[in-house]
Amino acid sequence: MQIETFQLERWMTTYELDVDYDITESGIYPLSLRELIELSDDDALLDELLDTRLGYSEARGTHELRAELASTYANSTADNVLITTGAIEANFLLFNTLLTPGDHVVAVHPAYQQLYSVPRGIGCQVDLWRLTPDNGFTFDLNALEDLVRPETRMIVLNTPHNPTGAALTDKQLRRIYEMAEAHDLWLLCDEAYRWLELPGAEALPGPGRNLGERAISTGTFSKPFGLPGLRIGWMIAPEEIVQRCWELRDYISLSPGKLNDRLALHALRNRERIFERNRRIVTQNLETIDLWIDENDRFVSWTRPHGGLLALLAYNLEIPSQSLANRLAEEYSVMLAPGAAFDYEHYLRVGIGQRPDTFEAGLERAAACFRDLEASGVPLRS
Numbered sequence: 097m098q099i100e101t102f103q104l105e106r107w108m109t110t111y112e113l114d115v116d117y118d119i120t121e122s123g124i125y126p127l128s129l130r131e132l133i134e135l136s137d138d139d140a141l142l143d144e145l146l147d148t149r150l151g152y153s154e155a156r157g158t159h160e161l162r163a164e165l166a167s168t169y170a171n172s173t174a175d176n177v178l179i180t181t182g183a184i185e186a187n188f189l190l191f192n193t194l195l196t197p198g199d200h201v202v203a204v205h206p207a208y209q210q211l212y213s214v215p216r217g218i219g220c221q222v223d224l225w226r227l228t229p230d231n232g233f234t235f236d237l238n239a240l241e242d243l244v245r246p247e248t249r250m251i252v253l254n255t256p257h258n259p260t261g262a263a264l265t266d267k268q269l270r271r272i273y274e275m276a277e278a279h280d281l282w283l284l285c286d287e288a289y290r291w292l293e294l295p296g297a298e299a300l301p302g303p304g305r306n307l308g309e310r311a312i313s314t315g316t317f318s319k320p321f322g323l324p325g326l327r328i329g330w331m332i333a334p335e336e337i338v339q340r341c342w343e344l345r346d347y348i349s350l351s352p353g354k355l356n357d358r359l360a361l362h363a364l365r366n367r368e369r370i371f372e373r374n375r376r377i378v379t380q381n382l383e384t385i386d387l388w389i390d391e392n393d394r395f396v397s398w399t400r401p402h403g404g405l406l407a408l409l410a411y412n413l414e415i416p417s418q419s420l421a422n423r424l425a426e427e428y429s430v431m432l433a434p435g436a437a438f439d440y441e442h443y444l445r446v447g448i449g450q451r452p453d454t455f456e457a458g459l460e461r462a463a464a465c466f467r468d469l470e471a472s473g474v475p476l477r478s
């Protein structure tokens with residue numbers, strides 16, 4: 097497979113271990129293992145973990161975890177679920193199982209790069225369904241309809257959306273599902289940001305999987321659960337597709353880590369407490385950034401996210417986003433990913449899930465950088 101470089105991952109790994117204020121991270125400030133275990137008042141879990149014999153785990157993920165996940169979707173059982181190494185593996189398996197070279201695919205853009213680069217790597221013809229500054233980074237369904245052809249094999253969605261924070265409405269998702277049925281194509285719904293509703297925003301639609309068998313959903317413990325270190329994700333799909341993905345996975349990662357599977361189950365059972373923590377963090381960070389944008393509107397503006405944890409900040413200094421992001425990291429110890437990693441110039445990606453004190457300090461430092469740049473002669477864009 098000839099695969100394009102994953103731009104954002106390469107940029108993140110250059111700086112993420114060195115900066116003090118990572119405010120571009122795509123998840124919620126992670127839970128510690130102690131916080132996770134102490135989510136329930138039941139002391140038995142720690143003993144259970146200590147006594148676990150570390151043999152291989154059930155290859156598809158334990159029945160308990162799959163059944164508990166299936167119960168959060170309509171018309172699904174444990175046999176519809178495959179536990180994977182993050183949503184990234186679920187997406188990878190699905191692309192490689194459902195697509196063949198030459199297939200036509202429509203993928204949302206900008207996006208988590210895997211969503212269009214892997215289909216391209218397989219040799220598919222990929223048309224991009226663009227969210228642009230001109231349409232206020234919203235999903236334009238008429239544009240999608242124009243891109244879908246009789247031979248289209250898959251539409252790749254991501255809602256809530258990385259990096260813009262756009263979210264499909266229930267009505268829009270249903271209309272896309274009707275397109276999938278009419279054209280007999282697969283709808284791959286990357287729902288890594290499921291369960292991350294934002295205060296004051298419209299309720300998010302149910303998962304794509306609930307609409308019927310042409311829609312496949314992928315999900316993860318990385319974003320809404322603050323547990324990216326578990327590396328546990330999943331797909332939920334028709335049983336035959338799960339079987340085929342499982343057969344491919346036999347050659348890659350074989351099975352999830354046993355402890356991680358158990359901890360994921362614990363997180364899922366106690367999710368309301370985690371979601372409450374998420375709401376506290378995000379509410380505080382949204383207040384901080386609203387104020388910061390007001391104070392710094394000379395330099396920055398944004399389209400407020402409708403869901404998830406990410407948004408694009410537009411800045412109006414005459415400097416390419418890659419240079420600005422490098423300078424922020426190297427001289428101000430702040431990480432804000434460059435819009436260039438998503439093919440959009442004069443934007444930075446901000447993540448609203450970080451520790452509120454880190455978030456506030458990082459924004460202040462970013463504003464200092466903007467002021468310093470202006471003072472050093474970098475012009476404002478008109």
Ligand SMILES: Cc1ncc(COP(=O)(O)O)c(C=O)c1O
Binds near residue numbers: 184185254258286288
């Ligand atoms: C839209 C989207 N999908 C999938 C992933 C992969 O997540 P993970 O493999 O950690 O579950 C990410 C990670 O940032 C993402 O933003």
